[in-house]
Structures are given as structure tokens and as C-alpha cells.
Amino acid sequence: MTRPLRAECALELKTLVRQPGFWVPTVLFPAMLYAFFGAQSAGDWAANAMAAFAVYAVLGVGFFQFGVSVAQDRESPFANWQQTLPGHAGNQWIARVLASLVFVTVAVALVVALAFVLGRVEVGAAALVRLAFVCLIASFTATFMGIALGSLASARAAVPLANLIFLPLAYLGGLWVPPMALPSAVNAVSQWTPTRAMGELGWAAIAGTRWDPGYLAVLLGWTVISVAVVVVAHARHRRHE
Amino acid sequence: MPQARFNDPVRALGLAKRFGTVRAVSRIDLNVAPGEALGLLGPNGAGKSTTLSMLTGLRAPDAGEILIFGHRAGSPQARALTGATPQLVGFPDQLSPREILGYAAARYRVRARIDKLAACFGLERIVDRRVAGFSGGEMRRLALALAFVGEPRLVFLDEPTTGLDGAAQEGFQEVARDFVAKGGSLVLTSHHWDEIEAVCDSITLVDRGETVLEGRIGDIRKRASVSRLTFSLPPETVPPEWMQAVHDGARWHSECADSDKTLRRMVHEALPFHGLTVAPLDLKDVINRIRREETGP
Numbered sequence: 267m268t269r270p271l272r273a274e275c276a277l278e279l280k281t282l283v284r285q286p287g288f289w290v291p292t293v294l295f296p297a298m299l300y301a302f303f304g305a306q307s308a309g310d311w312a313a314n315a316m317a318a319f320a321v322y323a324v325l326g327v328g329f330f331q332f333g334v335s336v337a338q339d340r341e342s343p344f345a346n347w348q349q350t351l352p353g354h355a356g357n358q359w360i361a362r363v364l365a366s367l368v369f370v371t372v373a374v375a376l377v378v379a380l381a382f383v384l385g386r387v388e389v390g391a392a393a394l395v396r397l398a399f400v401c402l403i404a405s406f407t408a409t410f411m412g413i414a415l416g417s418l419a420s421a422r423a424a425v426p427l428a429n430l431i432f433l434p435l436a437y438l439g440g441l442w443v444p445p446m447a448l449p450s451a452v453n454a455v456s457q458w459t460p461t462r463a464m465g466e467l468g469w470a471a472i473a474g475t476r477w478d479p480g481y482l483a484v485l486l487g488w489t490v491i492s493v494a495v496v497v498v499a500h501a502r503h504r505r506h507e
Numbered sequence: 508m509p510q511a512r513f514n515d516p517v518r519a520l521g522l523a524k525r526f527g528t529v530r531a532v533s534r535i536d537l538n539v540a541p542g543e544a545l546g547l548l549g550p551n552g553a554g555k556s557t558t559l560s561m562l563t564g565l566r567a568p569d570a571g572e573i574l575i576f577g578h579r580a581g582s583p584q585a586r587a588l589t590g591a592t593p594q595l596v597g598f599p600d601q602l603s604p605r606e607i608l609g610y611a612a613a614r615y616r617v618r619a620r621i622d623k624l625a626a627c628f629g630l631e632r633i634v635d636r637r638v639a640g641f642s643g644g645e646m647r648r649l650a651l652a653l654a655f656v657g658e659p660r661l662v663f664l665d666e667p668t669t670g671l672d673g674a675a676q677e678g679f680q681e682v683a684r685d686f687v688a689k690g691g692s693l694v695l696t697s698h699h700w701d702e703i704e705a706v707c708d709s710i711t712l713v714d715r716g717e718t719v720l721e722g723r724i725g726d727i728r729k730r731a732s733v734s735r736l737t738f739s740l741p742p743e744t745v746p747p748e749w750m751q752a753v754h755d756g757a758r759w760h761s762e763c764a765d766s767d768k769t770l771r772r773m774v775h776e777a778l779p780f781h782g783l784t785v786a787p788l789d790l791k792d793v794i795n796r797i798r799r800e801e802t803g804p
Contacts, residue, residue, distance in 0.1 A: 273613030277599070277606075284601035284637075347593030350563045351614040352586040352657070 270353045274361035282365055292331055293369055296323030297376040303442060305384050311444055313389050316381040317397055317468035318441040323373035324401050325436065325461065328366055328408030329415070330428050335362075336416025337424035340503070363409055370405050374398070389472055396471035404464040407485050410492035411460065417499035435461045460488040514577035515540055516661040516692040517562065522571035523716075524557050531557040533716040535571075537694075539661070544683065544693040546707035548794075554716040555696045559663055562694065563591050575661065587615065590659035592650040592667065600639035604630055604649045607638070608656050615657030627682050628652040629675055643670040651679060655686070662686065664695040668702060680705050700791045712794060720794060720801075731796050733788045734766040738780040747776060762788060762796075 267275075282289055300319035307315035339345040349355065378394065381387045389397075412428075419427045436442055438452065439461020448456060456462045463481040470477050517539035524532040532554040539545045549555050560566045562573060564581015575585035599607070605621050612619035625634045628648045633641065638649070647670050654662050667683075668676045683706045687693055697703055703710060704724065712720040720727075736752075737760050746752040750769070752761040759780075763769040766785050773780060788796070 269613050269616060273610045277602070277610045280606065281599045281601050342597040343594035344597040344599065346565055347591065347653075348614075349565060350581075350586060350589070350591045351611060352583060352616075353614045 268357075271357045271360060274357045275364055278358075278361040278365040279368065282369070288331075289369055292327060293323075293373040293376060296320075296326055296373050297380050299442075300377050300380060301384075305381065305386060307444075308386065312381075313387045313393075313472045314444070314469050316378060316387050316389075317400075317472050318444075318465050319377045320374045320397060320401055321404055321439075321461070321464045321468050322436055322441045323377050324370050324404045324464070325408045325432065325441075327370045327373055328405045329412040330432050331369070332362070332366055332409050332412030333415035333419070333428045334412075334421075334424045336413050337419050338416075338421040340416070341421045363406075366409055367402075367405060370401065374401050393472050393474060396474070397468055400464070400467045400471045403467070403485070407460055407464070407489045407492070410489050410496070414492040414495040414499070417496050417503075435459055438462065439465050441465055458484060460485060463488075513574070515574075516543075516576055517545075517694065518572075518574045519558075519562065520572050522558065522561060522568045522573065524554075524561060524566060524569050530716055532561070532568075534718065535711075535713055535716065536718050536721070537562075537711055539692050539694060541660075541692055542687055542690045543709060544687045544695070544707040546703035546710040547694055547696045547713065548703065548710055549713040553713045555713060556665065558713070559591075559665055559694070559696065563589065563663055587657075588659055589661045589663065590654040590657050591663040592654045592665055594665070595643065595646045595650060598638045598646065598649075600641075601637060603637055604634045604652070607649070608652060611653055611656045615659075617656075617658050619656070624652045624656060627655075627678070629678055644672060644675060647671055648675060651682075655682070659691070661692045662694070664693065666697060667695055668697070668699065676702070700789060704790050710790075710794075712798075720797065724790065727797065728787070728790075728793060731788070731793045731800075733762050733764055733793065733796060734785055735788050735792070736761045736763065736766060736769060736783065736785055738783040740781075741779055744779060746778060758782075762792075 296319055299322070300316070304315040304319045348358065378397075415428060415431065416424060438456050439459045440448060440456055441461055445453060445456060445462065445465070463484040466481045467477055467485070515538060517537055519535065519537040522532055522535040522537075523530070535554065535558055537545070537547075537558070547555050547558065557566070561568050562575070562580055564579075564585060567581075573580040575582075576588050578584040578588075602610075604625070608621050608624060609619045612621075621634065622631075625631050628651050630645075630648055630652060633645055638646070641649070647668070651664070651667055654664060664683075668679055671679065680702065683693060683695075687706075687708075693706070695703075695706065707724065709723045710721065710727070711718055722730075737758050739758050740746065746759055746761065750761045750763075750773075752759045754760075761769070770783075770785070
């Protein structure tokens with residue numbers, strides 16, 4: 267790790283860690299929702315509910331927190347000043363993604379730990395490793411979607427807008443209610459959501475079955491669209507500023 | 508004026524920038540030589556901040572060209588050689604000055620001489636405290652230290668001493684003069700004319716987005732070598748018409764090109780003045796006078 271990248275990571279992590287008001291609710295929220303709505307699932311779906319809320323945790327941290335912080339940063343004079351410093355702006359993005367991964371890991375670990383404590387799931391270590399890998403992939407998509415949102419929305423609009431997208435996506439993706447319990451019309455839409463794709467990959471990880479290339483493609487599609495939005499938005503900001 | 512060179516710290520020609528239908532900057536030229544301190548002056552809304560943001564590469568000009576040491580403004584090479592003060596809002600206030608300065612030093616890849624900087628800018632007592640709760644003056648001193656932390660050869664300072672107490676202002680002026688004496692270049696905006704005189708050797712005056720006056724302060728003073736006579740008169744007495752004196756409610760003021768001649772004539776005409784002082788015109792008044800003469804009646 268180069269010195270500027272180390273400094274960037276330290277700045278990002280220290281700033282976040284010293285705001286317990288930010289990260290404690292952020293990492294606790296998915297575990298709390300799991301305790302209320304996921305932990306009741308019994309039998310076959312019990313482990314899948316754990317996976318669903320693990321994916322939900324990824325989305326919450328990656329998409330929600332990221333989107334909002336990017337939007338706020340765009341309007342922050344300090345972030346402007348950082349652009350006048352030497353070095354690659356890429357380091358700042360890497361540091362952000364790494365910091366995001368730290369909090370994602372904690373949030374996911376809490377969901378999994380709670381599932382085991384409540385004694386409802388029986389999955390092996392191999393399944394957990396596979397699930398962790400799915401969460402890693404999902405956090406890239408979620409993070410890019412967050413950056414796309416933050417690049418388009420103003421700081422004030424970012425929070426309500428993120429809620430407006432994030433909560434329906436969680437529902438549509440079958441993360442709260444199992445997909446088979448969704449009305450058929452909703453289920454049809456569900457197939458195209460990134461959350462459903464993340465969920466399906468998570469459930470495949472638990473079951474140890476093959477990953478459906480269709481869902482991988484959906485995930486890739488959302489990532490590509492998000493990156494395109496980010497690129498266009500940044501080009502537009504440069505022209506208008 | 509000496510010939511501008513390609514790799515001068517700042518060479519900006521014909522800058523223009525508009526925001527929607529508002530023309531913030533329409534024709535600004537700037538040149539800064541090594542070891543030169545330039546004061547960028549102008550009323551609010553004249554285009555100073557927009558100009559600074561183009562010089563630091565944060566905004567791209569719509570027209571014109573900026574070279575920083577021969578590199579495009581905002582290019583990696585230009586950024587490595589320049590330092591700038593951040594604005595005072597939006598600091599990550601969970602961090603301490605030591606941490607923020609250390610971060611900036613890492614971005615510049617220079618050794619972090621934080622204790623030395625803290626001593627220069629009066630940060631010793633707050634260097635390990637978190638920024639949250641800093642006063643305006645403390646934030647300003649941190650912002651100044653951040654402009655210098657990367658050992659730059661060119662520094663942009665936006666309103667460097669607004670909100671600083673007298674001792675801190677003098678401390679800053681000392682650091683700035685020392686920096687320039689060692690070959691560094693400075694561009695600063697300020698509303699304090701005495702500060703511009705104390706630190707800068709040349710000025711560029713902008714108004715409504717255009718450069719309206721530029722030059723070395725010494726030359727500008729020579730162009731209008733005018734003195735101001737200030738004196739009191741007994742009540743009911745007025746100075747003669749030829750002096751064109753104005754009364755400010757307490758004392759009379761008269762501007763003249765040759766103060767010796769004026770004084771002799773005042774004595775000759777037995778004007779009963781007392782408490783007389785003669786002083787060179789303030790830079791601000793010199794500039795106003797030059798601009799009046801240029802735009803003319």
C-alpha cells in the first residue's frame with residue numbers, strides 16, 4: 267500500500283469510526299431487522315433468511331451510506347480542497363470502498379452471529395465462506411449504485427431518495443418476504459432487481475448449488491449502468507462548474 | 508514589467524468563465540514570477556474566487572489559458588508544486604490538526620514537519636485537539652498551515668487573515684515574507700490594504716470580471732506620487748479654493764502632488780492651520796485616483 271493510499275484510508279476510517287452515531291446504528295440495523303422479521307423463519311427458509319438479511323446489510327451500508335456521503339462530499343469545501351492536492355483521486359475511491367467493506371463485514375457478521383445465537387440455522391463453514399464471497403461481490407454493485415445516486419442527487423435529496431429506492435428494492439428483491447411469497451406481478455419485476463440477484467446468489471451459496479448466470483448478468487448489468495451514470499454525472503459536473 | 512516566461516509560477520491569459528447567463532470572469536490576465544507575491548484585489552463579486560478556483564484547477568476556464576510552472580492548471584505536476592488554503596467550512600471535525608496535516612503531507616509525499624508548522628502558525632496548543640469546537644481564528648490558522656505543509660513553490664491564499672487577531676496577523680505576514688524571500692511565490696486575496704502592502708510586491712485589481720489595473724506597488728505609487736495633508740483650522744475658517752480640501756467633520760484633508768510647494772503656499776497665505784501631518788496616500792486611495800484619471804471625466 268502506497269503512503270498516499272494509507273493516509274487516505276486512515277483519514278476515511280478515523281473520520282467514520284469517531285462518529286459512533288453513524289456506524290453503530292448502521293451496523294446494528296440489519297441485525298435488528300433480522301431479529302424482528304427474519305429470525306422467525308423456520309425449516310428450510312431459516313438459513314435463507316439469514317442470507318437475505320446479510321445481503322440486506324451489504325446494501326444498507328454500501329448503497330445507502332455511500333450514496334449519501336458521496337452527495338454530501340460533492341458539496342463540501344474540504345473535499346474540493348482535497349482535489350487541489352497532488353496524487354490520484356482514485357486513492358480516495360479505493361479508501362472509501364475499503365472503509366465501506368469494513369462496516370459491511372461488521373454488519374454481515376452481526377446478522378450471521380445473531381442467526382447462530384438464536385439457534386435457528388445450521389450451515390457449514392463452506393456455505394458461510396461462499397456467502398461471504400457473495401456479499402463481497404454484492405458490495406461492489408451496491409457501492410457503485412450508491413456512488414451513482416450520490417453523483418446525481420443533492421446532499422439534501424440524497425437521504426430521502428436513497429430510502430425511496432433502497433426500501434422498495436429490498437422488498438422487491440425478496441429480502442424481507444421470500445420470493446415465493448411475493449405476488450406474481452411483483453415477482454416478475456423482482457427478476458430484474460439487483461437485490462433479487464444478490465439474494466439468489468446468497469441462497470445458492472447456502473444450498474451449495476450452481477450460480478445462475480442470469481442473476482450474475484443482472485448484477486453485472488446494474489454495475490455497468492451505475493458506473494456509466496457516475497461517468498456521465500462527473501463529466502456534467504466538470505462542464506457546469 | 509519583466510518579460511513573462513513560459514515556466515513562471517503563474518501565467519494566465521484572457522481567462523473567462525460563465526455560470527449559466529452570469530459572466531463571473533470575462534477577461535482576466537495574471538502573471539506571477541518566482542519570488543513574487545501578488546495581491547488579487549477587487550470588490551465582492553469581482554471574480555476573485557472564480558479566478559482562484561481556475562488557478563487551482565477546480566474549475567476549467569471557458570476561454571483563456573493558465574500555466575502553472577508551465578503545466579496545465581490542475582494537472583498532477585501543477586498540484587505537486589502548489590498549496591492552497593481550504594475554506595473554513597466542512598473540515599472533518601473528528602480529526603486533529605496533526606492528523607489532517609499528516610494526511611496532506613502524505614498526499615504531497617513530503618516529510619511532515621508538523622511541530623515546526625504548528626509553531627509557525629500558532630497551533631501548538633491545539634495541534635492534538637479535534638477540530639470540532641475550534642474558533643474561527645483557530646480554523647484559519649490550520650487552513651494557512653495546510654497551504655504550506657506540502658513545501659510548495661506557489662501558494663494561493665484566500666483571505667488569509669480574516670478573523671485573526673493582531674499577533675496572528677503579524678505572525679502570518681512574517682511567514683509569508685520569509686516564504687517569498689526564499690523564492691516562493693504567493694497569490695493572495697485580501698480586503699486589508701495594509702496587509703497587501705506588508706506582504707505583496709505587486710497587485711492585480713479586478714472589477715466585474717476584468718483586470719483593470721496591474722503592476723508593482725512601487726511603480727503604482729510612483730505613477731501617482733501624491734501626498735495627503737491633514738490639518739485643523741479654527742472654526743469659521745475655510746481653506747482657500749485652490750487646495751480643494753475636504754472636511755471630514757473633524758479635520759481638513761487635501762491631496763497634492765507636491766506637498767512642499769503646497770505647504771509653502773499655505774504658510775505664505777498665512778492660513779491659521781495647526782496639527783498638520785503629511786503622509787503618502789494610502790494604496791487604496793492611490794488606486795482609486797489612478798482609476799478615476801484613467802476612466803476620466
